[in-house]
Amino acid sequence: MSTIILDFEKPIVELERKISELREHAATTGVNLEPEIKKLEEKLQKLIVKTYSNLTRWQRVQLARHPDRPYTLDYVKRICSQFMEVHGDRHFADDKAIVAGLATIDDQKVILIGHQKGRKTKENLERNFGMPHPEGYRKALRVMKLAEKFKRPVVAFIDTPGAFPGIGAEERGQAEAIAKNLFEMAKLRTPIIVIIIGEGASGGALGIGVGDRLLLLENTWYSVISPEGCASILYHDATKAPLAAEAMKVTARDLEELHIADEIIPEPPGGAHRDPDQMAAVVKERLLFHLHELQQIPIDVLIEQRIAKYAAMGSWEE
Amino acid sequence: MVDWFQRTKKGLLSSEKKVIPDGLWIKCPSCNEYLYKRELDKNLGICTHCRYHFRISCDTYINILLNVFEEFNAHLKSNDPLKFKASKKYADQLKQTMAKTGANEAVKTVKGKLGDHSVVLAVMDFNFIGGSMGSVVGEKIARAIDLAHEQHLPLIIISQSGGARMMEGILSLMQMAKTSAKLAQFHDDGGLYISVLTDPTTGGTTASYAMLGDLILAEPGALIGFAGPRVIKQTIGHELPEGFQRAEFLLEKGFIDVIVERSELKTTLIKILDFFKNE
Numbered sequence: 001m002s003t004i005i006l007d008f009e010k011p012i013v014e015l016e017r018k019i020s021e022l023r024e025h026a027a028t029t030g031v032n033l034e035p036e037i038k039k040l041e042e043k044l045q046k047l048i049v050k051t052y053s054n055l056t057r058w059q060r061v062q063l064a065r066h067p068d069r070p071y072t073l074d075y076v077k078r079i080c081s082q083f084m085e086v087h088g089d090r091h092f093a094d095d096k097a098i099v100a101g102l103a104t105i106d107d108q109k110v111i112l113i114g115h116q117k118g119r120k121t122k123e124n125l126e127r128n129f130g131m132p133h134p135e136g137y138r139k140a141l142r143v144m145k146l147a148e149k150f151k152r153p154v155v156a157f158i159d160t161p162g163a164f165p166g167i168g169a170e171e172r173g174q175a176e177a178i179a180k181n182l183f184e185m186a187k188l189r190t191p192i193i194v195i196i197i198g199e200g201a202s203g204g205a206l207g208i209g210v211g212d213r214l215l216l217l218e219n220t221w222y223s224v225i226s227p228e229g230c231a232s233i234l235y236h237d238a239t240k241a242p243l244a245a246e247a248m249k250v251t252a253r254d255l256e257e258l259h260i261a262d263e264i265i266p267e268p269p270g271g272a273h274r275d276p277d278q279m280a281a282v283v284k285e286r287l288l289f290h291l292h293e294l295q296q297i298p299i300d301v302l303i304e305q306r307i308a309k310y311a312a313m314g315s316w317e318e
Numbered sequence: 319m320v321d322w323f324q325r326t327k328k329g330l331l332s333s334e335k336k337v338i339p340d341g342l343w344i345k346c347p348s349c350n351e352y353l354y355k356r357e358l359d360k361n362l363g364i365c366t367h368c369r370y371h372f373r374i375s376c377d378t379y380i381n382i383l384l385n386v387f388e389e390f391n392a393h394l395k396s397n398d399p400l401k402f403k404a405s406k407k408y409a410d411q412l413k414q415t416m417a418k419t420g421a422n423e424a425v426k427t428v429k430g431k432l433g434d435h436s437v438v439l440a441v442m443d444f445n446f447i448g449g450s451m452g453s454v455v456g457e458k459i460a461r462a463i464d465l466a467h468e469q470h471l472p473l474i475i476i477s478q479s480g481g482a483r484m485m486e487g488i489l490s491l492m493q494m495a496k497t498s499a500k501l502a503q504f505h506d507d508g509g510l511y512i513s514v515l516t517d518p519t520t521g522g523t524t525a526s527y528a529m530l531g532d533l534i535l536a537e538p539g540a541l542i543g544f545a546g547p548r549v550i551k552q553t554i555g556h557e558l559p560e561g562f563q564r565a566e567f568l569l570e571k572g573f574i575d576v577i578v579e580r581s582e583l584k585t586t587l588i589k590i591l592d593f594f595k596n597e
């Protein structure tokens with residue numbers, strides 16, 4: 001169960017606690033409280049539906065960043081029968097903010113890459129909070145080239161607050177590394193499925209995020225800059241991030257309306273963190289569905305469709 | 319689809335004033351010498367004392383480089399897809415910027431003659447919302463790549479941009495993928511693309527087409543990077559090293575081919591075009 005509770009989750013958690021107290025009371029005293037418990041459970045279901053169908057964009061951003069939310073390796077553990085992690089960009093280092101490996105999902109062998117955040121302070125530092133350096137993008141490209149060579153599809157899990165803004169990152173060509181990946185992924189001769197599982201911030205997300213399908217979990221965000229970054233530029237005040245999230249239309253549903261998303265994957269009631277097993281089962285099913293579909297398409301047609309898809313993105317007046 | 323516009327050289331020169339501040343004398347921010355404005359203009363915005371490169375307009379670049387040219391897709395305009403409103407309305411900002419610059423967007427795309435070479439040239443315009451890339455900039459760049467591709471012409475892009483445009487959210491981000499995908503196709507068919515980086519080239523522009531040139535040139539002293547220096551300073555909590563993210567720094571780190579003074583840009587480009595031209 002969740003240890004961190006967001007403001008809008010509080011009434012739900014409160015009610016859940018009450019129900020379990022009643023249960024305990026009934027068990028220890030032998031008093032029949034079933035009718036009351038049933039009533040509260042109905043109330044709980046209604047409350048959950050009401051709360052989560054009316055979330056603001058900012059609340060969805062908070063869910064996308066929930067510290068208990070499943071990360072890439074949490075999905076790997078649940079959906080892959082085999083996974084062998086591989087390391088390093090062969091030039092500079094192994095960036096732990098991006099994981100990569102040889103993965104088997106049912107009968108499908110895929111190259112899996114993904115941003116990886118840490119759970120505790122030590123792991124978070126090791127993972128750099130899921131903010132990659134250039135070597136992370138170069139590692140991802142290296143294994144994607146391997147996927148192309150041996151005709152294995154690529155599955156990319158996106159979950160990053162952004163590419164790291166630091167001295168080393170700039171010295172080693174953060175911009176070049178991301179640009180190169182966009183260029184190479186656009187024409188990589190194997191199917192690519194991109195799935196946003198949490199945060200999709202800017203070029204840091206897109207750097208491993210060009211593909212044939214873009215799937216987004218329901219409570220995720222993906223935009224050109226973080227709401228805080230946008231707020232600090234436009235309002236000179238990062239605390240106005242909720243307003244920026246509204247203005248930039250950053251949620252999965254927004255991306256569907258803007259014809260960027262190919263599919264929105266519903267989350268369990270209350271969000272992915274409240275039932276990671278169920279979430280992973282759904283993710284697995286949707287990945288397999290799209291993998292099978294994409295593998296029917298001849299590779300030249302697939303690349304043509306991929307480039308045409310990106311060529312059509314945007315909105316303007318002729 | 320391509321809509322050709324003929325612009326005269328006379329009309330181009332007048333907009334230059336918007337970049338170099340008005341008044342007869344201008345103080346050089348690098349050496350603090352006072353420069354006579356007309357001299358500075360004649361010298362392509364380069365300080366005669368210290369060679370500091372003032373920012374110049376996109377029209378001036380076109381003017382410096384091309385003998386004759388025709389602009390295309392000048393009519394493309396943003397339709398404010400998000401109905402974006404923060405401290406001000408994006409729609410108003412667009413209107414005001416169009417009135418101020420006389421342009422519809424932050425890039426001009428032209429086909430013309432650079433010496434003897436027919437080329438497709440795209441020049442970004444920092445005066446138009448910081449040269450930011452939204453849907454229209456991405457689309458115009460994509461169409462410029464397509465035109466170069468179809469007509470087997472070399473492509474030159476001069477970048478001058480703070481990055482992707484926030485006011486079009488995810489659509490701006492996707493322009494990075496769009497332009498890079500187009501360049502990938504162009505590249506595979508043997509197209510020549512020269513990227514020229516001027517001050518500043520940062521964010522999503524750097525992390526897409528600006529860094530994808532077969533050759534990458536930069537003006538001296540130009541700020542070039544992914545993250546802006548302010549953000550980096552905030553993140554790491556101390557001052558940045560001298561010359562960090564300047565063209566000379568990128569040259570040293572191996573990310574650009576050559577630094578070219580603006581006065582040498584035309585001859586350098588012609589040399590490259592001559593070299594790669596198939597007889």
Ligand SMILES: [Zn+2]
Pocket residue numbers: 346347348349350351365366367368369370
């Ligand atoms: Zn000077």
